[in-house]
Amino acid sequence: MKIDGPFYADMETAAAEAARLAEAGYDGVYTLEGSRDPFFPLVLASQARPELDIATGIAVAFPRNPSHIAYQAFDLQRFSKGKFLLGIGPQIKTHIEKRFGLDFDPPAPRMREYIQAVKAFFDCWQNGTRLNFEGRFYRHTLMTPMFNPGPLEHGVPPILLGALGPKMTEVAGEVADGLIVHPFNTLPFLKERQYPAVAKGLEKSGRTREDFLMQIAAICVTGANEAEFEAAKQTVKGLLAFYGSTPAYVPPMKAVGVDDLHEELNRLSKEGRWDVMTDLIDDEFLNHFAVVGEPDTIAAQLYEKYGQDADRLSIYAPYQASPEVWPSIISELKRLSGR
Template identity: 45%
Template sequence: MKVSGMLGSDLAMAPLAAAELENRGYDALFTAEINNDPFLPLLMAAEHSQAIRLTTSIAVAFARNPMTVAQQVWDINQFSGGRVSVGLGSQIKPHITRRFSMPWSRPAARMGEFVRAMKAIWHSWQTGEKLAFEGEFYNHTLMTPMFTPPNNGCEAPRVNVAAVGPLMTETAAGVADGMIAHGFTTPKYLREVTLPAVERGLETSGRERSDFEINCPAMVVCGTDEASFKQNLQAVKAQLGFYASTPAYRPVLELHGWGDLQTEANALTRQGRWDELGNLIDGDILDNFALVCEDLAQMPTAFKSRFGTLIDNWQCTFESGDAETQRQLLTAIRNTEN
């Protein structure tokens, strides 16, 4: 299993953070599009690292178009010596239409076409072949030599698509190199919903499961001492409560018979009672959505037992203390047998 670490969005800290993540032994680092652009810190990370893989997790696809994303990712990939992959997410309709003022329709179909268009653009830049992508949502049919970027021989970047529901998951497995499962997921949901959808998508593209990478920011409650454990516990419960309030994630709860939790959590958000969301997460819900392990030494074995057959890359946001402790933890996760 591979392990990725979160870079963060502070441009001033990106050089040091990238070097530290590489020093700690992460296989990759990732940026997220929350309240900052995800590509700028990735560029700085490329300059201040040597071998670690670089990715967005995620960049909002529908806030952009295939050409703009293709250009940004191509440039960073060339600059980094071919270490970049791009993780794309659809976001939800209110953000696309009201925050970004961009069109929204049939997100799975649009995402599939977005990825195909982007790959067609890269293929044109790599081979010199005429760009002739025509689809339902995107058309890219003009590429002159003046606007064709330099190619230093790097392979085209890999593409991961964020997915929760079966339709987007199947789409991801049909067109992308990997998927990013949501942190608000459970082993049961991965086994019964995600993996069957992946297999259906892979069948349409004529690939095997080994050709496709499943990334997941699986949640962990752990700590180096009692105080850090309790702090981490409260933070994870609050995050789970926030996710539970989102209508798009209700199917994950319904699989476990907890659909009413989404209604209750959503009502709290409408009343502005954000600080109370974590109180809705009882022990049973917590244990299904997060790996709870009070003994840090036992965490790698427990993690591999829980996720080892389900995911290929853990997007780790869990901090275990000093650099050496984190390095040992990552090594143990990679080496522990399922």
């Protein structure tokens, strides 16, 4: 099991942040598409610390044409000498339609075709096949030598799909090379909904679990002292309140019987009452969605929860903690996983 760290860096801080994460012991870094582009900082991360795997976790797919994302993936794979993982996801309907101004429905069939289209570019450039992809949503039938970047020495990058619902998760199993499990997850939801959906998709494609990469994001709450721990706890509760207010994220809540909170969180979010929302997240809710404890307990908890299923474990800790907190956790995780 490899351990990935969140890469909350902009262009100015990317090199220093990559060095910090590498020295903490992470195997790779992943960017999140929020207020910054998820691709640019990875160039500087790879340049500064070429031993790191680099990944988008995720880049929003639908606003980017498959050809655009294929070129970006090839460039990063070439530059990093085979250490890039292309993580993409659909985002939610409201953002695609209202922020990006694009069509969203039907998301699962659209994403299935999107990944197939990206792989058609990969196959053309890497293996010299004719580009001849014609689908319902995408059509790519022209590739001349001037626009062909040529094959990669280290092979094409894997495509990982961030998914939550059963249809999108099945698409991951069918056409992607791996699944990015959303950090807003619960064990019953994973075992009863997501893993079976992956298996169904793999069966459709004639593949097995050994052919597939499972990257699981894990929310952690910890700190070097009580003040840090409480600050981390409040930050994560605010994050969980945001996720819990979003209709698309109800299924993991329902799997542990806390979905009755969604309606109130959703109402408060529309009123902009984020502080009140955070107060509604109690410790029981927190413990369903996050691993919580002192630093010397976190690795064992993470491994017990995800160690049997994760090929890559992505630490999700959106808060400041003392520099000494994470290296020991990462080291113990590697030991537990036999590395």
